[in-house]
Amino acid sequence: MTDRSSHDSHNSHGAHDPHNSHQPVTVLLVDDQPIVAEAVRRMLAPESDIAFHYCQDPTLAISQANSLQPTVILQDLVMPELDGLTLVKFFRANPATREVPLIVLSTKEEPIVKAEAFSVGANDYLVKLPDRLELVARVRYHSKGYIAQLERNEAYRALAESRRLLADEVAEAAKYVRSLLPAPLTDGPVRVDWRFVPSTQLGGDSFSYHWLDDDHFAIFLLDVSGHGVGSSLMSVSALNILRSQALPNTDFRDPGQVLAGLNLAFEMEHHDNKFFTIWYGVYRPATRQLTFAGGGHPPGLLLSDPSQPELSLSLLESQGPMIGMLPDEEFETGTIEVPAASRLLIFSDGVFEIDKPDDTMWKFEDFVEYLRTIPPGEPLMDRLLRHAQTLHGSDQLSDDYSIVQAEF
Numbered sequence: 167m168t169d170r171s172s173h174d175s176h177n178s179h180g181a182h183d184p185h186n187s188h189q190p191v192t193v194l195l196v197d198d199q200p201i202v203a204e205a206v207r208r209m210l211a212p213e214s215d216i217a218f219h220y221c222q223d224p225t226l227a228i229s230q231a232n233s234l235q236p237t238v239i240l241q242d243l244v245m246p247e248l249d250g251l252t253l254v255k256f257f258r259a260n261p262a263t264r265e266v267p268l269i270v271l272s273t274k275e276e277p278i279v280k281a282e283a284f285s286v287g288a289n290d291y292l293v294k295l296p297d298r299l300e301l302v303a304r305v306r307y308h309s310k311g312y313i314a315q316l317e318r319n320e321a322y323r324a325l326a327e328s329r330r331l332l333a334d335e336v337a338e339a340a341k342y343v344r345s346l347l348p349a350p351l352t353d354g355p356v357r358v359d360w361r362f363v364p365s366t367q368l369g370g371d372s373f374s375y376h377w378l379d380d381d382h383f384a385i386f387l388l389d390v391s392g393h394g395v396g397s398s399l400m401s402v403s404a405l406n407i408l409r410s411q412a413l414p415n416t417d418f419r420d421p422g423q424v425l426a427g428l429n430l431a432f433e434m435e436h437h438d439n440k441f442f443t444i445w446y447g448v449y450r451p452a453t454r455q456l457t458f459a460g461g462g463h464p465p466g467l468l469l470s471d472p473s474q475p476e477l478s479l480s481l482l483e484s485q486g487p488m489i490g491m492l493p494d495e496e497f498e499t500g501t502i503e504v505p506a507a508s509r510l511l512i513f514s515d516g517v518f519e520i521d522k523p524d525d526t527m528w529k530f531e532d533f534v535e536y537l538r539t540i541p542p543g544e545p546l547m548d549r550l551l552r553h554a555q556t557l558h559g560s561d562q563l564s565d566d567y568s569i570v571q572a573e574f
């Protein structure tokens with residue numbers, strides 16, 4: 167041994183990674199007496215999985231512990247230059263050793279000294295020199311608990327990192343979906359506004375609207391089953407097909423034909439067993455007629471002139487099956503005449519299936535009744551979103567919130 171420096175025994179393995187689940191028990195002894203260090207080294211030498219390290223100078227103990235990352239510290243109380251109880255406080259104040267088990271190894275047997283050692287942060291107290299079997303047992307016991315704690319901390323850290331990466335991925339996907347959504351229409355025979363608030367898990371909502379020709383305006387909203395990037399990508403795929411009118415032998419002015427074409431193109435066994443619901447409508451300004459069809463989707467709502475004292479509300483039912491579940495299914499097209507100054511609302515179920523803090527749910531019937539309470543002239547879209555967030559008790563809803571309002 168060299169004076170006032172650290173020294174390892176023959177079975178020492180050097181510093182270890184505290185996150186290695188197979189790490190050895192690593193002991194750091196801080197004691198100014200080399201004869202005590204040699205005695206402890208010999209006690210631990212037969213144990214092949216215990217690495218022994220010695221620091222004779224207490225003023226170097228913190229830096230050596232930072233480098234070594236021990237699983238247990240043995241420490242004397244009476245040492246020159248630095249009081250042992252003060253060193254215990256230093257170990258507990260030091261971030262790298264704050265949680266490391268510390269066993270006081272001292273000649274003092276007084277209860278008051280032991281109590282003081284525990285009060286400043288010691289985990290155990292042995293009167294030196296203890297029996298070899300007892301020393302080994304206590305070193306193993308404290309190290310085992312500390313190593314398990316490190317492994318739990320690493321598992322939590324890995325889980326947190328995984329969640330962070332997933333959240334980043336979902337946020338990026340949500341940003342991409344939002345970039346594909348159309349700009350609001352503020353003039354012309356049809357004016358359109360919308361609200362889209364993706365959930366933390368990101369659902370499969372998407373929507374769009376566009377002129378098929380000079381007298382046919384298409385508008386739709388779809389919702390893919392499940393959550394996550396996979397559902398979102400399938401939603402984007404369907405969105406692009408509808409925008410580009412890429413379904414063969416399909417008249418996009420006929421909503422029933424459009425849904426039948428989608429149903430063939432997105433058979434669920436070919437799309438990871440995913441399916442989607444959709445409401446699709448086509449409005450003709452020349453005749454003020456709205457044709458529509460739906461597949462497993464909430465009905466569209468046609469609201470009368472908001473200036474009237476009593477709100478008139480028509481349900482445009484979605485009567486077909488979900489898209490992709492039943493191949494070769496036919497979809498019925500409905501028709502309704504649109505009164506002047508009417509509004510159409512289409513939405514996903516995330517708009518009305520709101521989980522409340524008392525474990526109850528706001529349902530479709532509650533949603534319709536709430537619409538009737540909104541005063542004429544008040545911004546309907548913002549009022550609905552605020553109410554849903556208030557009901558849920560958070561701005562972040564449990565499902566995608568997607569709603570489109572078209573004013574004719």
